[in-house]
Amino acid sequence: MSISNQIELWTESQSQNHLQLLGSIVRDELEKETLLRLDVSYLGDRINRWWLDRKDSPITECTHSSMVMLIKETMQPAHLEVLKTIGSQKTRIAALLLKHAFTFINKDLAHLVHEAISEIAGIIDIKYPYEEHKELSPQSNLPMTSDWGRGLGIIRPHSDDLYEEQSINMMCLTVCKDTSRTATWFWMLKDITRCLTDEELGYFALSEATFLSGKNVEGKRIKVTKNILRRDSEEGMGLRLDFRICETVGPRMKCCDKKAQLIFNKMRLSLPHLKPHTSVPTEGSISVISNYKVLHGRPSLNPVMLYDGTASRIIFRSKGTK
Numbered sequence: 001m002s003i004s005n006q007i008e009l010w011t012e013s014q015s016q017n018h019l020q021l022l023g024s025i026v027r028d029e030l031e032k033e034t035l036l037r038l039d040v041s042y043l044g045d046r047i048n049r050w051w052l053d054r055k056d057s058p059i060t061e062c063t064h065s066s067m068v069m070l071i072k073e074t075m076q077p078a079h080l081e082v083l084k085t086i087g088s089q090k091t092r093i094a095a096l097l098l099k100h101a102f103t104f105i106n107k108d109l110a111h112l113v114h115e116a117i118s119e120i121a122g123i124i125d126i127k128y129p130y131e132e133h134k135e136l137s138p139q140s141n142l143p144m145t146s147d148w149g150r151g152l153g154i155i156r157p158h159s160d161d162l163y164e165e166q167s168i169n170m171m172c173l174t175v176c177k178d179t180s181r182t183a184t185w186f187w188m189l190k191d192i193t194r195c196l197t198d199e200e201l202g203y204f205a206l207s208e209a210t211f212l213s214g215k216n217v218e219g220k221r222i223k224v225t226k227n228i229l230r231r232d233s234e235e236g237m238g239l240r241l242d243f244r245i246c247e248t249v250g251p252r253m254k255c256c257d258k259k260a261q262l263i264f265n266k267m268r269l270s271l272p273h274l275k276p277h278t279s280v281p282t283e284g285s286i287s288v289i290s291n292y293k294v295l296h297g298r299p300s301l302n303p304v305m306l307y308d309g310t311a312s313r314i315i316f317r318s319k320g321t322k
């Protein structure tokens, strides 16, 4: 019997044994997922030379195509294959952290490389009209607000856009510049769920939760209830998780029953004891992740290091479907 059929069966019969079995199956699946780091200095050298040769020329659609071509031609075939298949259950690589993809601090260059890498990874970018999207730049004059991309405070582990009807399964983050030297943090689901028993994980996976939009969405509140477990024929299993607490709406994720909420609270309490994976917080660092398999966040930004002005930390972000 396939895993999908077993889960359908156990959804109807939540006996302790069935929940334990389901929890162990979910755990086995999550344990297979990995995060891969690659130093692509060889690619960065080629991109740097290309940029110096043409930097005074206007940027057109052709420039974008040239960058896609350059990356495809230069990247080692094994590295290119990983980039194309992130999130697939065939390779089980849920996150790819590249460093040294370029070394010049230039917004046009960073944007070009970001868009090309996102395209090769197969991300169909989605822009919602009610939020700032592509360029993320916290402002040095903003408060230490937490769980808000433009604030300076900590951003707790989360997947993006769980409150949207569309499934946002991929994300790409490119560091153009960061004088605050603040790494993005990543957590694998296998680490976040390790504090749970198999029975708790099984129960939690079968539960539903309500997801709320936060301060990032201007003008309206979006609220949607979804299954916590996400299954996809291409990607396999993922979980919908959001530990952010918004200053305006409160917890961004609320479980639909008391027991599931207690299990969620148990995971929240374990977070300070986990060591997240960290990106390299300098220009040319690019992170491509599967949104339902890897949670992201960051520590508080250092305000002293933000006196470089309003553009001291510039990150390009794409998120969408694959």
Ligand SMILES: [Fe+2]
Binding pocket: 158, 159, 160, 296
């Ligand atoms: Fe996010």
